[in-house]
Amino acid sequence: xxxxxxxxxxxxxxxxxxxxxxxxxxxxxxxxxxxxxxxxxxxxxxxxxxxxxxxxxxxxxxxxxxxxxxxxxxxxxxxxxxxxxxxxxxxxxxxxxxxxxxxxxxxxxxxxxxxxxxxxxxxxxxxxxxxxxxxxxxxxxxxxxxxxxxxxxxxxxxxxxxxxxxxxxxxxxxxxxxxxxxxxxxxxxxxxxxxxxxxxxxxxxxxxxxxxxxxxx
Amino acid sequence: xxxxxxxxxxxxxxxxxxxxxxxxxxxxxxxxxxxxxxxxxxxxxxxxxxxxxxxxxxxxxxxxxxxxxxxxxxxxxxxxxxxxxxxxxxxxxxxxxxxxxxxxxxxxxxxxxxxxxxxxxxxxxxxxxxxxxxxxxxxxxxxxxxxxxxxxxxxxxxxxxxxxxxxxxxxxxxxxxxxxxxxxxxxxxxxxxxxxxxxxxxxxxxxxxxxxxxxxx
Numbered sequence: 001x002x003x004x005x006x007x008x009x010x011x012x013x014x015x016x017x018x019x020x021x022x023x024x025x026x027x028x029x030x031x032x033x034x035x036x037x038x039x040x041x042x043x044x045x046x047x048x049x050x051x052x053x054x055x056x057x058x059x060x061x062x063x064x065x066x067x068x069x070x071x072x073x074x075x076x077x078x079x080x081x082x083x084x085x086x087x088x089x090x091x092x093x094x095x096x097x098x099x100x101x102x103x104x105x106x107x108x109x110x111x112x113x114x115x116x117x118x119x120x121x122x123x124x125x126x127x128x129x130x131x132x133x134x135x136x137x138x139x140x141x142x143x144x145x146x147x148x149x150x151x152x153x154x155x156x157x158x159x160x161x162x163x164x165x166x167x168x169x170x171x172x173x174x175x176x177x178x179x180x181x182x183x184x185x186x187x188x189x190x191x192x193x194x195x196x197x198x199x200x201x202x203x204x205x206x207x208x209x210x211x212x213x214x215x216x217x
Numbered sequence: 218x219x220x221x222x223x224x225x226x227x228x229x230x231x232x233x234x235x236x237x238x239x240x241x242x243x244x245x246x247x248x249x250x251x252x253x254x255x256x257x258x259x260x261x262x263x264x265x266x267x268x269x270x271x272x273x274x275x276x277x278x279x280x281x282x283x284x285x286x287x288x289x290x291x292x293x294x295x296x297x298x299x300x301x302x303x304x305x306x307x308x309x310x311x312x313x314x315x316x317x318x319x320x321x322x323x324x325x326x327x328x329x330x331x332x333x334x335x336x337x338x339x340x341x342x343x344x345x346x347x348x349x350x351x352x353x354x355x356x357x358x359x360x361x362x363x364x365x366x367x368x369x370x371x372x373x374x375x376x377x378x379x380x381x382x383x384x385x386x387x388x389x390x391x392x393x394x395x396x397x398x399x400x401x402x403x404x405x406x407x408x409x410x411x412x413x414x415x416x417x418x419x420x421x422x423x424x425x426x427x428x429x430x431x432x433x434x
Contacts, residue, residue: 105327105328106327107327109326109327110322110323110324110326110327110412111322144433145431145432145433146431146433147431148431149431152413179417179420180420181413181416181417181420182416182419182420186416188412189412189413189415189416190413192326192409192410192412192413193409193410193413195327195405195406195409196369196398196406196407196409196410198406199398199399199403199406200396200398200430202399203396203397203398203399204432204434206433206434208432208433208434209430209431209432209433210430210431210432211428211429211430211431212428212429212430212431213417213426213427213428213429214362214363214364214365214366214426214427214428214429215362215421215425215426215427216361216362216363216423216425216426217421217423217425
């Protein structure tokens, strides 16, 4: 598959690297075509890795991964271009976190989510919220956390969720550990897990943890 | 121990009933001294069970459990009286949920929590947020959910958290499954789990589930 991974931060580089390793073609998208971090990533990642603007990356891709920060996601996706997202699966992995007055704050929250904002802004994209509840190293190597543990996803399009579930399988997530929370409004629940994640990270002193679900039936 | 359980809803009655069963004395508190639901509960629960106003219940108790709805918690606790809460462990199990325009909404959220509101309003109470992340039947019978699974707690007072951890042990929660999220601001993370809980409840069709934590170390 041809993937665009938008965002050259640790999340984007990690997801892009894993996708290349799995045999996919990946264009790491950023604001400019000559982003030095992206160029270095592509050089290290090998011949199936390329770089480009958000628009160039998205236009050539079959699947787009939004891995920019949640507070700039809409701007980056507008740069990518609605016409380059239309009809495509758009995996949104971001959280709308930012430091404000020295605290990590989540916004939008409760009555909205970035996942929903993206789906509203790009109604022809097939948005699936996924992976935002774990650290990026765990995203692509779930075995870093011992035992069974769960990922959530949500979105409007069952086929898009199925494609993402298959991709998660390539990353090492068994199908049975992928919990479908329903429509894209489930992104609120997923993004609102961040305050717990941050508290646990502070308590454990590392990011190699995840949630598992236990149920009576 | 002598407990006041404030609130005659399912959560209050379930917690009160379990506490009586464990040998504690419990006064179920409500707005009026002759609440028929409370009187019926006390009759069924046996001789260690009593009823009273919020103030009467709190004044006679060593430990107070806030089991009224999160949106009315401060009002109920003001009725209970700051002087009847001072110095006491106050276990806050509520979530600030209410239906608004046909949707379950959480408020306060993100920048505040009911747990913090209670601690600010009653600075001499030793507030511990706990148990709000599971259904009340699971609160007092964790074995309803198979396997190991976790509860969170938070608060300012280490001794109060230790007392609550011991009480959770009486309910059947092993000490190792009780995760201390730190100070009372952790209540934000705990209350913000509700949207996920609601989605899972809708998906599973029942409330007998819980989260487990997996960690590398």
